[in-house]
Structure formats: C-alpha cells, structure tokens
Amino acid sequence: MSLVRTLGKNPRCDLYLDLAQMISGILLVGFLWTHMLFVAVILLGPATYDSFARFLDDYYLSYIGIPFIGLVALVHVITVCRRIPSRYQELWEHAKLVRHTDTWTWLFQLVTALGIVILVMIHVWSVLTGWPIEAVKSTERMTSFWWFYIALLLLGEYHAGFGLYRIFVKWGWIKRKTIGWVTKTITIIIVGLGLAALWAFLQLGGAV
Amino acid sequence: MANRQLTFNIFRYNPTNPKDKPHMQTYQLQETEGMTIFVALNMIREEQDPSLMFDFVCRAAICGSCGMLINGKPRLACRTLTKDLPPEITLLPLPVFKLIGDLSVDTGTWFRHISLKTEAWIHTDKEFDPRAQEERMDNKTAYDIYEAERCIECGCCIAGCLTANLRPEFLGAAGLNRVARFMVDPRDKRSAKDYFEVIGSDEGTFGCYGLMACEDNCPMELPLQQQLAFVRRKMAWAGLKR
Numbered sequence: 001m002s003l004v005r006t007l008g009k010n011p012r013c014d015l016y017l018d019l020a021q022m023i024s025g026i027l028l029v030g031f032l033w034t035h036m037l038f039v040a041v042i043l044l045g046p047a048t049y050d051s052f053a054r055f056l057d058d059y060y061l062s063y064i065g066i067p068f069i070g071l072v073a074l075v076h077v078i079t080v081c082r083r084i085p086s087r088y089q090e091l092w093e094h095a096k097l098v099r100h101t102d103t104w105t106w107l108f109q110l111v112t113a114l115g116i117v118i119l120v121m122i123h124v125w126s127v128l129t130g131w132p133i134e135a136v137k138s139t140e141r142m143t144s145f146w147w148f149y150i151a152l153l154l155l156g157e158y159h160a161g162f163g164l165y166r167i168f169v170k171w172g173w174i175k176r177k178t179i180g181w182v183t184k185t186i187t188i189i190i191v192g193l194g195l196a197a198l199w200a201f202l203q204l205g206g207a208v
Numbered sequence: 209m210a211n212r213q214l215t216f217n218i219f220r221y222n223p224t225n226p227k228d229k230p231h232m233q234t235y236q237l238q239e240t241e242g243m244t245i246f247v248a249l250n251m252i253r254e255e256q257d258p259s260l261m262f263d264f265v266c267r268a269a270i271c272g273s274c275g276m277l278i279n280g281k282p283r284l285a286c287r288t289l290t291k292d293l294p295p296e297i298t299l300l301p302l303p304v305f306k307l308i309g310d311l312s313v314d315t316g317t318w319f320r321h322i323s324l325k326t327e328a329w330i331h332t333d334k335e336f337d338p339r340a341q342e343e344r345m346d347n348k349t350a351y352d353i354y355e356a357e358r359c360i361e362c363g364c365c366i367a368g369c370l371t372a373n374l375r376p377e378f379l380g381a382a383g384l385n386r387v388a389r390f391m392v393d394p395r396d397k398r399s400a401k402d403y404f405e406v407i408g409s410d411e412g413t414f415g416c417y418g419l420m421a422c423e424d425n426c427p428m429e430l431p432l433q434q435q436l437a438f439v440r441r442k443m444a445w446a447g448l449k450r
C-alpha cells in the first residue's frame with residue numbers, strides 16, 4: 001500500500017464498512033420479510049387491511065419506518081458499491097473462465113441489485129403519491145402493474161436470500177449447507193406469501 | 209469408458225518468445241485405464257509435442273505443483289482422472305499467478321510473499337532449550353494446527369477466487385488459513401491486535417466476498433469456510449474492542 005493511502009486511512013475503516021454493509025443488509029432483509037407479512041394481511045380481507053394500514057399510520061409507525069428504512073437502504077447501497085470492481089471486464093472474464101456456481105449467483109446478485117434500486121424507487125414514489133395505503137388503491141396498482149410487482153418480488157427475494165446466506169457463510173455461525181437450506185426455505189415461503197397476496201388483490205380487482 | 213478418443217485443447221504461450229501469441233492447440237489421445245491428466249500430458253509431450261510446458265513433482269497430490277484449470281475448474285492434474293471428464297478436455301494455466309509458459313505458473317513467489325507478509329513463523333521471546341522436554345499441547349489444538357498445515361500450496365483456492373483475481377494484494381484463503389494456523393498456536397505470542405494490523409483490511413480478511421470458490425476447489429478439502437470465518441470473527445472483535 002502506498003504511503004498516502006496508509007496515512008489517509010483509518011485502520012479500522014474496512015472493518016466498519018464491512019459491518020455497516022452486513023447490519024444494513026440484515027435490517028433490509030428483516031424489513032422485506034415483515035413488509036411481505038404486512039401486505040399478506042390482505043388475505044384476511046380488505047377491511048382488515050385498511051384498518052391495519054390505518055393503525056400503522058395513527059401510531060406514526062409508517063412515518064418512522066419509511067424514512068428509517070430509506071436511510072438503511074442508502075447505507076447499504078453506499079457500502080456495497082465498494083465491492084463492485086471498477087474493472088468489470090475482468091469480473092466477467094473471471095466468471096467465464098473459472099466455472100463456479102456461487103460466483104455466478106453473486107454476479108447475478110449485482111444485476112438484481114441494480115434492478116431493485118430502480119424498481120423500488122418507482123414503487124416508493126407511487127405509494128407515497130397515493131398516500132394513505134388503502135385496499136382499493138393497492139388493488140388498482142396491483143391489477144394494472146402485476147408484472148412489475150412479480151419482478152420486484154422475485155428480484156428482492158433472490159437478492160435478500162442469497163445476501164443473507166453469504167453473511168452467514170462469511171461469519172461462519174452456522175454450517176454452510178444448513179444455512180443454504182434455511183434461507184431457501186424462508187425465501188420460498190415469502191415468495192409464496194407474496195404471490196398469494198397478489199392473487200388476493202387480483203381477485204378483489206375483479207370483484208370491485 | 210476407457211478406449212475413448214480424447215481431445216485436449218491446451219493453452220499454448222511462451223512469454224519469453226516475443227513472436228509467440230497466446231493460442232489454443234488441439235491434441236488427440238487414446239484414453240487408457242486409470243488415466244490421469246498427468247499421464248495424458250506426459251504422453252502428449254513424449255509422443256506428440258516435446259515443447260509442451262507443465263509442472264510436476266510428486267504426481268501424488270503432495271507437492272502442489274500441478275494445479276491447472278481443467279474444464280474451467282482449478283484442479284490438480286495428477287489427481288484428476290480422465291474418466292470423470294467428458295471426451296473433450298480444455299486445459300488452461302491457473303490465473304492470478306505469473307505465467308512461466310503454457311500450463312506452467314509460478315506459485316512459489318506468490319506463496320513466499322504471503323509467508324513474509326503474514327510472518328508465517330512462531331513469534332516468541334522464549335529461549336530455546338534443546339535439552340528441555342517439549343511443551344505439551346492439548347489434542348484439539350494440535351489437531352486444529354495440523355488441519356491447517358495440510359495445505360499443499362497448490363494455488364487452486366487463489367485461482368478460483370474472484371477477489372484474488374481482481375485484487376493482487378488480497379491474501380486469499382491459503383494466506384488467511386496460514387494466519388489462522390498461527391492464531392491457534394499457543395506458542396505464538398502475537399496478539400489479536402498485532403494480526404489486525406496485517407490482515408484487518410480489505411487486503412486481508414474483510415476483502416473476502418464469501419463466494420467459497422476456495423473451499424469448493426481445494427483438493428485437500430481444507431475447511432476453508434470455517435478458517436476464513438474464524439479469522440474474520442477474531443479480527444472484527446479485535447478491531448471493535450479497542
């Protein structure tokens with residue numbers, strides 16, 4: 001390492017960045033899963049959905065939660081960006097040259113990350129401009145843009161599932177096989193829940 | 209499956225010859241019983257092309273000199289049977305390391321650099337007394353050290369590692385495994401803080417992306433995930449404590 005880089009750098013900088021990436025990642029996964037559970041409340045009927053949304057609203061949970069998660073997402077994006085090599089040509093060459101599954105899942109994780117950033121911005125913008133959350137509005141959004149939400153669900157869950165898997169692998173708290181199995185199962189459940197919620201919305205859309 | 213006609217696509221390039229350009233060359237060979245890539249390469253060199261360069265010493269997975277990319281996977285040539293491969297086999301030298309020529313790379317310089325950088329020897333201020341009885345060590349510790357010491361420095365974990373390919377200063381799994389070996393050794397007096405100075409950065413433990421190409425490719429089946437995680441936890445703790 002060069003002198004300037006050595007002098008200008010906090011020796012614990014890389015550790016802090018790594019921890020920030022991990023903690024923000026875990027928080028985001030947690031958020032994603034709760035979010036899907038919340039959305040799945042529609043399965044209990046539009047009235048329950050509405051009163052649940054109002055409950056979150058009345059107790060300011062939405063107003064604390066949304067900016068907080070926005071901030072966490074920002075931290076995650078910033079800390080993750082350092083992992084993206086500037087010479088992505090070499091990345092591509094390496095992946096093609098050396099055949100290895102986990103390397104490809106990671107590459108695909110980069111791609112899904114880009115997709116998620118774009119789709120999430122559209123999603124958040126459309127929800128906030130149509131505030132408050134109500135079953136009627138959600139139904140409208142879902143019926144016209146169901147393909148958008150399927151894409152977001154799959155991209156998000158892929159990224160979250162493998163991201164979580166990788167965190168556990170890196171820190172070695174649980175065996176690699178076990179954690180792979182656990183994250184896959186949870187991901188399938190959450191995706192199933194998301195699809196069920198979507199189906200409920202579409203059903204409502206037909207009924208309205 | 210024996211008696212197949214095998215086709216080898218082999219990377220050819222001699223960096224010392226200014227007129228030479230990297231290219232792939234094809235050889236045909238009749239498969240024999242129990243044939244390894246090591247045997248095949250020797251037959252090609254003896255019968256078809258004496259100029260072919262590749263490394264061997266032990267032909268028994270001990271010396272670690274015959275690592276190469278076999279159909280895209282870092283493997284030991286002496287340990288890879290042709291019967292486990294399709295009839296078309298592509299051989300490339302290991303990436304990351306300096307190319308000597310064709311399939312031969314210089315892993316020695318890389319590993320020497322790692323040894324010096326991590327100071328891979330016991331650091332102690334105890335005077336050595338040749339007549340004293342050796343100090344005892346409990347079985348578990350001895351086993352953990354032995355497990356890490358099984359590394360034959362073949363470089364397969366480095367060649368398959370995305371980080372090592374993109375970042376020349378990255379220690380890689382073999383390097384971090386070496387550090388782990390000294391961390392568990394009670395005779396080594398280095399503190400976690402001492403280690404942190406050398407490996408507590410993206411060039412060391414925090415540079416790893418956790419893709420586990422190292423563990424998946426290690427011919428000695430070293431528990432590299434556990435070793436990497438052990439070092440990472442220890443270093444995170446050391447960095448946070450102060």
Ligand code: SF4
Nearest residue numbers: 369416417419420422
């Ligand atoms: S787990 Fe870490 S050391 Fe192993 S191949 Fe991946 S990046 Fe390299």
Ligand code: SF4
Nearest residue numbers: 359360362363365426
């Ligand atoms: S850790 Fe395994 S793959 Fe890496 S150099 Fe040692 S023996 Fe080879």
Ligand code: FES
Nearest residue numbers: 267269272274286
């Ligand atoms: S020749 Fe020694 S490991 Fe293959």
